[in-house]
Amino acid sequence: MSCREATAADLDAVVALELVCFAEDPWTWGMLKDELTRPGGVFIVVGEPGRPVAFAIGWAVLDELHVLQVAVDPSARRRGLGRELMDELVARSPAAENAWLEVRRDNVAAIGLYEALDYRAVGCRPRYYTDGCDALLLRRPLTRR
Ligand SMILES: CC(C)(COP(=O)(O)OP(=O)(O)OC[C@H]1O[C@@H](n2cnc3c(N)ncnc32)[C@H](O)[C@@H]1OP(=O)(O)O)[C@@H](O)C(=O)NCCC(=O)NCCS
Numbered sequence: 001m002s003c004r005e006a007t008a009a010d011l012d013a014v015v016a017l018e019l020v021c022f023a024e025d026p027w028t029w030g031m032l033k034d035e036l037t038r039p040g041g042v043f044i045v046v047g048e049p050g051r052p053v054a055f056a057i058g059w060a061v062l063d064e065l066h067v068l069q070v071a072v073d074p075s076a077r078r079r080g081l082g083r084e085l086m087d088e089l090v091a092r093s094p095a096a097e098n099a100w101l102e103v104r105r106d107n108v109a110a111i112g113l114y115e116a117l118d119y120r121a122v123g124c125r126p127r128y129y130t131d132g133c134d135a136l137l138l139r140r141p142l143t144r145r
Pocket residue numbers: 021022069070071072073076077078079080081082083084102103104107108109110111112113114116
């Protein structure tokens with residue numbers, strides 16, 4: 001399986017992934033639909049049309065890539081899909097010089113993924129999430145050859 005651009009046919013399955021992966025604050029169908037046409041937006045999935053098992057959303061704004069969402073169905077984790085999606089967001093944002101993201105301080109899997117990809121914490125937003133958890137702000141300089 002390889003990454004491809006998301007389509008409207010994928011939205012129901014992505015909503016289902018949102019509910020499984022981000023149960024406390026899932027994006028809605030309408031929010032996700034807007035991402036299909038956002039200027040500078042990158043919305044990619046892995047899986048058959050209408051049946052993605054993983055997805056990621058980024059915004060390429062001037063020389064920055066903002067990683068907003070990356071999620072893999074629990075049954076498909078630890079097979080490299082998270083890494084593949086993160087690499088593809090960067091590949092599809094050719095003008096970006098830095099990638100930025102926020103992650104819950106207690107999200108061990110996501111922090112493991114980001115650290116493996118050379119993202120480093122550059123700040124903290126105390127009690128950023130509704131349950132009081134801090135957000136770590138991570139940055140990765142993007143060197144391209
Ligand atoms: C975070 C997430 C996207 C990782 O996806 P994945 O497909 O399992 O990740 P990969 O298989 O590509 O893992 C790549 C590397 O990340 C690190 N990693 C991944 N999961 C990890 C875990 N549970 N604990 C520690 N490190 C982990 C490892 O270094 C791994 O390499 P390895 O498998 O060779 O050891 C997935 O766990 C997920 O969807 N979580 C719920 C949604 C979420 O929290 N998203 C991030 C919000 S900021």
